[in-house]
Amino acid sequence: SQRILDNYKAWYACQRASPLVCPNQALATELGILRTHRDLEGKDVNALSYDRAIAIIKAFPRELTPENIDKELVQLPHVGEKIQSKIREFIRSGVIEEAQYLRRDERFQSLKAFTTIHGVGASTARTLYSIGLRTLEDMERYYDVPVDDYGNPKLEEEEPIFTPNGRRVPRTAKLPDLSIKTALALRHELAVPIPRDEVEEMHAIVMAELDQLQPGCISTIVGGHRRGKPESNDVDIVIGHSDIQNGGELIKGLCKRLVHRLYERGLVTHVTHLSGFHAHNALRTTHWDSLEKALCVFVLPEDGQQKRLHRRLDLIFAAPEAYWTAVVGWTGSKMFERDLRLWAKKEKGMKFDSSGMTRRHDSQLYFPRSEKQVFDLLGLEWIDPTLRNV
Numbered sequence: 421s422q423r424i425l426d427n428y429k430a431w432y433a434c435q436r437a438s439p440l441v442c443p444n445q446a447l448a449t450e451l452g453i454l455r456t457h458r459d460l461e462g463k464d465v466n467a468l469s470y471d472r473a474i475a476i477i478k479a480f481p482r483e484l485t486p487e488n489i490d491k492e493l494v495q496l497p498h499v500g501e502k503i504q505s506k507i508r509e510f511i512r513s514g515v516i517e518e519a520q521y522l523r524r525d526e527r528f529q530s531l532k533a534f535t536t537i538h539g540v541g542a543s544t545a546r547t548l549y550s551i552g553l554r555t556l557e558d559m560e561r562y563y564d565v566p567v568d569d570y571g572n573p574k575l576e577e578e579e580p581i582f583t584p585n586g587r588r589v590p591r592t593a594k595l596p597d598l599s600i601k602t603a604l605a606l607r608h609e610l611a612v613p614i615p616r617d618e619v620e621e622m623h624a625i626v627m628a629e630l631d632q633l634q635p636g637c638i639s640t641i642v643g644g645h646r647r648g649k650p651e652s653n654d655v656d657i658v659i660g661h662s663d664i665q666n667g668g669e670l671i672k673g674l675c676k677r678l679v680h681r682l683y684e685r686g687l688v689t690h691v692t693h694l695s696g697f698h699a700h701n702a703l704r705t706t707h708w709d710s711l712e713k714a715l716c717v718f719v720l721p722e723d724g725q726q727k728r729l730h731r732r733l734d735l736i737f738a739a740p741e742a743y744w745t746a747v748v749g750w751t752g753s754k755m756f757e758r759d760l761r762l763w764a765k766k767e768k769g770m771k772f773d774s775s776g777m778t779r780r781h782d783s784q785l786y787f788p789r790s791e792k793q794v795f796d797l798l799g800l801e802w803i804d805p806t807l808r809n810v
C-alpha cells in the first residue's frame with residue numbers, strides 16, 4: 421500500500437518497503453563495498469552502521485541528486501556524519517574513492533575470495549591471509565584439494581554405483597560432511613547462480629521424495645527466491661504438516677530421514693548441519709537452532725546429456741505452531757530479520773525468531789495461522805516478501 425511506501429523514514433527495516441532494485445541501486449552497491457570491507461576486517465560495529473545506512477537507501481523512494489541531497493539526507497535515520505559524507509561524495513562524483521581503491525586492493529580481494537567458500541568466515545579468511553595465502557588456488561594447495569588433468573579442483577569421492585535402472589547410489593552408508601576441502605573442490609559449481617525454474621524443479625523433486633516418507637506435508641520456498649531474486653545462491657525450503665493437531669509428531673525426525681533418503685537416491689551428496697527439534701525458549705535472548713534443519717549439497721538427476729551442477733539446499737522442518745514464523749524467519753533478508761527480532765523485543769515485549777513467537781513477561785507462545793497473522797501479532801503492517809530486500 422501507499423502507506424508502506426511513505427514509511428521510508430521508519431526506524432526499523434521491517435516497517436519499510438525495500439524492493440529488489442531501488443532507485444539508488446548504484447549507491448547501495450558502492451556502500452556495500454565499504455560494508456564488506458569493515459566486515460572482513462572484523463569491525464562489526466562499523467559494518468552494522470553501514471548495514472543500517474544501506475537499508476535506509478534501499479527503501480528510499482526517489483533518486484538522490486546533487487539538488488535534493490542536502491534536504492533529503494538530514495531527515496534520514498541511521499545515516500551518521502561519516503556515511504553521509506560518503507553518500508555526498510557518490511552523488512557529487514558518481515564514485516566513492518575508498519570503494520574504488522578497495523576494489524583493487526590485494527588484501528580486500530583475497531579476503532573476499534576466501535569467504536566465498538562455504539564455512540569460511542571473516543576471521544578464518546584473515547588467518548589464511550596472515551599465513552601467506554592470497555588466492556583460492558593457494559587455498560586449494562593448502563587444503564590439499566585434488567585436481568584433474570587440467571588442474572581444476574575435483575571431488576575426492578568414491579565412484580557412485582549405478583543401479584540397473586540408472587540411479588546413482590553412493591557406495592558408503594555414511595553421509596559425507598561438507599568440509600572446507602569439499603567446498604573448495606566444488607567451488608566453481610556452487611558459485612553458479614540458480615535460475616528460478618531450477619529452484620522450482622529442485623523443490624518439486626524434494627517434495628515428491630518426502631511424500632513417499634510422509635504424506636500430507638506442506639512447504640514454502642523461502643529465501644531470496646521468495647523475495648523475487650531472478651537467481652539464487654541456494655534453495656531454502658520450509659516444510660511443515662497440514663495436520664494442525666498431529667503434525668508436530670508426524671514430522672518429528674523426518675528431516676534426518678528425508679536427507680538419508682535423498683542421499684541414497686544420489687540427490688544429496690554432502691551435509692553441513694543436521695539438527696533436531698528444540699523447544700522455542702522465551703528466556704534465551706540469542707538466536708539459536710530450534711527447528712529441524714539440514715544444510716546440504718544437492719544435485720539433480722542427469723537430464724540426458726546435460727550435466728547437472730551441485731547446489732546448496734537448506735531444509736527447515738517446523739511443527740505446525742512454528743510453520744509461519746519459520747516462513748517469515750527464513751524469507752529474509754538478513755537485515756529484515758534482524759530488525760524483526762529487534763522490533764519484537766524493544767517495541768512489543770515479545771521474542772520472535774524462526775522457531776516461534778512468545779510474549780516475554782509470561783512466556784505465552786503464540787500460534788499464528790498465516791504469515792499475515794505473524795505480522796498482525798507483531799503489530800506490523802503487512803510487507804510483501806518482494807519488498808523485504810533490505
Ligand code: TTP
Binds near residue numbers: 645652653752754757
Ligand atoms: P540465505 O539462503 O543465506 O540467503 P538468501 O536466500 O536471502 O539469498 P541467497 O541464498 O540467494 O544468497 O538465507 C535465507 C534466510 O534464512 C536469511 O534471510 C536468514 C535465514 N537464516 C537463518 O535464519 N539461519 C541461518 O542459519 C541462515 C544461514 C539463514
Ligand code: MN
Binds near residue numbers: 642653654
Ligand atoms: Mn537462500
Ligand code: MN
Binds near residue numbers: 643654655656734
Ligand atoms: Mn540458505
